[in-house]
Amino acid sequence: EVQLLESGGGLVQPGGSLRLSCAASGFAFSSYAMTWVRQAPGKGLEWVSSITGSGDKTYHADSVEGRFTISRENSKNTLYLQMNSLRAEDTAVYYCAKGHSFCTSTSCYFDFWGQGTLVTVSS
Amino acid sequence: DIQMTQSPSSLSASVGDRVTITCRASQSISRYLNWYQQKPGEAPKLLIYAASTLQTGVPSRFSGSGSGTDFTLTISSLQSEDFAAYYCQQSFRDILTFGGGTTVEIK
Numbered sequence: 001e002v003q004l005l006e007s008g009g010g011l012v013q014p015g016g017s018l019r020l021s022c023a024a025s026g027f028a029f030s031s032y033a034m035t036w037v038r039q040a041p042g043k044g045l046e047w048v049s050s051i052t053g054s055g056d057k058t059y060h061a062d063s064v065e066g067r068f069t070i071s072r073e074n075s076k077n078t079l080y081l082q083m084n085s086l087r088a089e090d091t092a093v094y095y096c097a098k099g100h101s102f103c104t105s106t107s108c109y110f111d112f113w114g115q116g117t118l119v120t121v122s123s
Numbered sequence: 124d125i126q127m128t129q130s131p132s133s134l135s136a137s138v139g140d141r142v143t144i145t146c147r148a149s150q151s152i153s154r155y156l157n158w159y160q161q162k163p164g165e166a167p168k169l170l171i172y173a174a175s176t177l178q179t180g181v182p183s184r185f186s187g188s189g190s191g192t193d194f195t196l197t198i199s200s201l202q203s204e205d206f207a208a209y210y211c212q213q214s215f216r217d218i219l220t221f222g223g224g225t226t227v228e229i230k
Contacts, residue, residue, distance in 0.1 A: 035219070037167075044224040045159070045167060045210050050217065059217045062124070095166055102172070107214045109157035111178065113166035 002026040002112045004096050009117030016086050016121070022079040022096030022114055030054065030074035033099035033106045036081050038092035039116075048094070049081060050106040059106055064090075086121045093118050125149050125213050129222035135230040142198040144225045146211035149192075155215035156194045158187055162207045170209075171196065201227070 008020040022034070036048040049060045049070035058070050069082040079096050094117050097110035126149035136142050146156065154174035159167040169178045171187040174194060184199045198205055206229055211222040 037221075044208075045161070045212075045221040047212075047219040047221060050219065057217075059219075061218070097167075100169070100172060103214075105217065107155070107217045107219070109169060109172045109212065109214050110167075111169050113168075115166055 002098065004098065004112060004114035006094065006096055006114045006117040009094065009119045011120045011122065012086055013123050014087060014121055017082070017084045018086065018119060020081040020083065020094055020096075020117060020119070022081075024077045024079065024096075024098070027098065027112075029072075029077040032101070033103055033108050034070075034072060034079045035097050035099065035106070035108070035110060036070060036079075036094055037097060037110075037113075038090075038094045038119075040089075040092040043092075046092070050099075050108070051079070052106055053099075057106065083119070086119075088121050091119060091121050124218050125152060125216060125220050127211055127213055127220050127222040129209075129211055129225050131225060132223065133226040133228060135228045136201050137230045138201055138203055140201045140230075142201050142205075142227060144196045144209055144211075144227075146189075146194045146196070146222050147192055148194075148213055148215075151191045152213045152215035154190045155213055156187070156189065157212045157214060158185075158196045159210045159212065160205075160207050161210065167210065172214075198227075 099108040
């Protein structure tokens with residue numbers, strides 16, 4: 001059974017940093033692209049970042065480029081999102097999601113999602 | 124970046140109704156269009172990928188169509204468990220984008 005478990009969310013002051021983790025199980029983690037998607041309270045879904053299975057290519061939304069970094073540690077079946085210079089508008093539930101097996105790159109759709117972790121940026 | 128525009132943003136419907144949601148891309152994306160359903164307090168669920176392929180386990184009352192810039196998600200006979208938000212997402216580029224969402228409410 002595929003499972004994705006996010007952690008690392010919480011309350012942080014503007015300008016602060018957080019690192020989110022997503023522990024994966026039930027599939028060959030290194031074979032799949034992974035992504036982070038966020039959802040601000042009462043708002044829609046926003047793609048944040050994606051990474052290839054090997055980790056050799058990453059992509060970020062303009063809204064987080066230069067502040068957030070996606071990475072993965074395949075030996076630990078774990079996906080990360082390092083978030084620096086946080087702003088109030090980064091407040092959201094952050095989901096990690098697994099790329100579908102039919103995808104050959106990060107331009108993908110996502111068949112399994114975690115339950116999300118809430119990040120609140122406020123003073 | 125490719126912009127995705129969904130319409131309507133919300134709709135009210137009754138059980139048994141046929142419901143259609145539209146998604147338009149700012150440029151041609153071939154058939155690289157996917158649909159998700161999200162219920163309150165839950166993670167999104169993949170319904171349809173590549174414009175019209177039903178994800179495993181998704182009921183056949185859901186269908187998708189379109190190519191290029193215009194796409195449609197249809198629920199042929201709305202069930203109580205279908206009241207939710209629906210999002211389109213393009214996977215034509217590595218910079219992914221979602222539509223703004225459509226909330227299907229009970230009339």
